[in-house]
Amino acid sequence: xxxxAKQLQESLVAFSHSVRFRLVLWxxxxxxxxxxxxxxxxxxxxxxxxxxxxxxxxxxxxxxLLGSEHEREGLVEQVxxxxxxxxxxxxxxxxxxxxxxxxxxxxxxxxxQQSTGxxxxxxxxxxxxxxxxWSGARQVRLANIAGLENRRYLFVDPAFYQNGQVAGxxxxxxxxxxxxxxxxxxxxxxxGNLLTLAIALTGGFWLADRAMRPVHTIxxxxxxxxxxxxxxxxxxxxxxxxxxxxxxxDAMLERLQAAFERQRQFTADASHELRTPLTIIxxxxxxxxxxxxxxxxxxxALSTIQAENHFMTRLVNNLLxxxxxxxxxxxxxxEPLDLGDLVxxxxxxxxxxxxxxxxxxxxxxxxxxTISGDRATLTQMLTNLxxxxxxxxxxxxxxxxxxxxxxxxxxGRALAWVQVRDNGIGINPEHQAHIFDRFYQVDGAxxxxxxxxxxxxxxxxxxxxxxxxxAHWIAQAHxxxxxxxxxLGQGSTFEVMLPANDRS
Numbered sequence: 001x002x003x004x005a006k007q008l009q010e011s012l013v014a015f016s017h018s019v020r021f022r023l024v025l026w027x028x029x030x031x032x033x034x035x036x037x038x039x040x041x042x043x044x045x046x047x048x049x050x051x052x053x054x055x056x057x058x059x060x061x062x063x064x065l066l067g068s069e070h071e072r073e074g075l076v077e078q079v080x081x082x083x084x085x086x087x088x089x090x091x092x093x094x095x096x097x098x099x100x101x102x103x104x105x106x107x108x109x110x111x112x113q114q115s116t117g118x119x120x121x122x123x124x125x126x127x128x129x130x131x132x133x134w135s136g137a138r139q140v141r142l143a144n145i146a147g148l149e150n151r152r153y154l155f156v157d158p159a160f161y162q163n164g165q166v167a168g169x170x171x172x173x174x175x176x177x178x179x180x181x182x183x184x185x186x187x188x189x190x191x192g193n194l195l196t197l198a199i200a201l202t203g204g205f206w207l208a209d210r211a212m213r214p215v216h217t218i219x220x221x222x223x224x225x226x227x228x229x230x231x232x233x234x235x236x237x238x239x240x241x242x243x244x245x246x247x248x249x250d251a252m253l254e255r256l257q258a259a260f261e262r263q264r265q266f267t268a269d270a271s272h273e274l275r276t277p278l279t280i281i282x283x284x285x286x287x288x289x290x291x292x293x294x295x296x297x298x299x300x301a302l303s304t305i306q307a308e309n310h311f312m313t314r315l316v317n318n319l320l321x322x323x324x325x326x327x328x329x330x331x332x333x334x335e336p337l338d339l340g341d342l343v344x345x346x347x348x349x350x351x352x353x354x355x356x357x358x359x360x361x362x363x364x365x366x367x368x369x370t371i372s373g374d375r376a377t378l379t380q381m382l383t384n385l386x387x388x389x390x391x392x393x394x395x396x397x398x399x400x401x402x403x404x405x406x407x408x409x410x411x412g413r414a415l416a417w418v419q420v421r422d423n424g425i426g427i428n429p430e431h432q433a434h435i436f437d438r439f440y441q442v443d444g445a446x447x448x449x450x451x452x453x454x455x456x457x458x459x460x461x462x463x464x465x466x467x468x469x470x471a472h473w474i475a476q477a478h479x480x481x482x483x484x485x486x487x488l489g490q491g492s493t494f495e496v497m498l499p500a501n502d503r504s
Contacts, residue, residue, distance in 0.1 A: 020212050024204040031200050032193075039189040046185050050177050054154040055137055057174045061101065062158065065170065100150055102173035106157065108166055117173070118148060124171065129155060139176060150175035214242040218249055230257035262438075269439035269465070273315055277308035318466040322438065325473050332374040332477060336501065339416050340366035340405050342375070346382040347403060350390065354401065357394040361386075364404030369416045370501040373478045381474040384467035385420045385482075385494050393424030393491065407500055416500035421493040427486035435484065436472040439465035471496075 104115035104124050112121040123145060129138070142151050155173040159166045177183070214236050221232050230253055236246035281304075288301040324330050347363055354361040386401065393399035402421045407414065427435060434440045468482075475482045479499055486492035 019215075020205070020208040024201065024208050027204050028197060028201050032197055035193050035196060039193060042189065043182070043185060047182060050181055051154070054174050054176050057101075058137065058154065058156050058172055061103065061172050061174070062156070062170070065103075065172075100175040100178055102153065102155070102171070104171040106169040106171050108168060112171075113168065115171075119145070119173075129157065129171065140173075150178055150180075152176040211242070214246055218246060221249075225253070230260060266438055270315075270319060273439065273465070274312060277312050280308050281305050315466070318470060321470060322466065322473070325470075325477075330377070330477075332377060334372050334374065337371050337373055337375060337378070339369040339371050339418065339498070339500075342378060343382060343403060343405055343418060346379060346386060350383065350386045353387065354390050357390055357399070359390045359394050359399040359401055361390075362400060362402045364402060366405050367407070369405060369407050371416050371478075371498050372501060373498065377474045378478070381471040381496070382418065382420075384471045385496070388467055389420050389422040389424070389492070389494070393422040396424060399424065410497075414500040416498050418496045418498075419493055420495075421491065423491040426488040426490050427484070427492055428488050432484060432486060436468050436482070438469045440468075 100118055102115070102117040102119050102124065104117075104119075104121065105113045107113050110130075112125050115121045115124055127140060127142075129140070136156070138155050138157075140153050140155055142148060142153055152175065153173045154176050155171065157169045157171050159169050161167060214234075217234060217236065221234055224232055233250050233253065234246040235250065236243045284301045284304045288298060293301070321330075344363070344366055347361060351361055386403065389401045390399075393401060400423050402419075404419050404421075405417070406419075407416050409415070431440075472482055475496055475498070480497050483495045483497065484492060485495075
């Protein structure tokens with residue numbers, strides 16, 4: 001028995017390979033990339049604003065030092081001083097600098113001559129800020145200075161002149177982010193992103209579980225399905241893709257169940273139909289061999305065996321034909337055919353059988369109507385219909401079978417039709433919906449199921465219950481159909497509808 005640790009490990013491995021896990025993982029990764037990119041943009045915009053504010057404070061300091069006549073829109077690289085400013089003289093600014101500001105005067109050689117603010121002259125000198133070639137604002141990170149809260153500073157060093165020569169530099173510095181806006185923003189973004197990703201991860205698993213629940217239902221149903229039980233259905237509500245998948249799955253089960261039922265019925269019927277002639281052959285052979293018989297008795301036994309053999313041969317041939325039709329192995333060779341000539345050939349072939357059965361075979365008008373189809377299969381279809389009509393009208397007085405051909409328009413299509421009408425026993429309405437089913441036989445007296453039918457000739461044993469099924473398949477394969485009208489005790493009319501060529 002597996003340990004709990006082993007089971008837990010297998011469950012984690014299975015979960016890590018599940019669609020739900022991968023779906024949530026990709027969702028969270030994409031969301032994380034989007035949020036990091038957006039957070040980076042927010043931080044960049046805020047840094048730009050912080051830098052602009054620092055530059056604004058430096059401009060304000062410079063204007064305060066130089067006086068209103070030197071006010072300008074931006075920082076200047078050179079500040080002309082007309083007199084009175086000599087390095088080492090009395091300071092030109094007091095000690096009222098704002099918190100965190102740095103104000104100093106550098107000599108031409110870079111030495112600090114005067115300073116005020118949070119940094120001493122020695123600390124400013126230790127920064128080793130260059131003097132020549134420096135334009136605009138420079139960001140400097142201050143380190144190892146005790147008591148200094150803001151480490152990042154923004155410095156400018158505009159030169160001032162005396163008698164046309166550089167007399168020194170104003171060194172002005174302000175903290176880049178005195179209120180630590182960027183630090184708080186980073187903390188807020190990190191916390192917000194982590195919280196959002198955690199919520200997205202939890203919500204993603206919940207949503208994925210709900211979304212994949214129908215798939216789990218389909219999987220469970222598929223595991224419970226077997227060949228002997230295809231009755232389970234999902235019946236999932238909704239109109240989304242998973243509901244559509246479930247409906248498709250239900251439709252597939254319907255088709256499979258119908259196919260398996262047809263297969264089981266087909267196998268049972270075929271076995272039953274073959275068992276009866278085989279039993280008769282065995283009985284006749286055993287009876288003939290049990291003792292010496294007269295020549296007449298041997299003839300009767302051999303005739304019965306031959307009739308049953310003919311029946312089995314025809315049944316096997318029909319089964320093979322249906323099997324090839326179902327497997328798509330029947331290749332129809334379409335060619336122009338005259339439907340009237342085709343019917344005439346079938347009538348000539350079936351005339352001897354009609355005469356033997358005492359049935360009058362009448363033919364109506366046979367106009368020239370061109371259709372496109374396979375001659376062999378269409379001949380087989382018409383033969384089956386005519387033979388079926390002869391069979392089920394031969395037991396009444398004055399049996400007749402009438403065959404006619406014509407053409408008409410239906411739903412904008414030119415259709416050729418063949419009618420095979422008999423005055424036989426007819427078909428009960430409750431049977432008419434099943435007469436094209438395989439092995440379905442309407443006349444109980446003629447059915448081989450009861451085993452009471454006389455088997456002295458081939459025709460008596462020729463009913464296999466497959467003729468109409470084959471005819472129906474052939475009609476559908478030619479984009480046609482077979483219709484039936486029948487009245488019990490008055491006869492039946494089978495009508496084949498086939499597409500006709502427009503020029504016929």
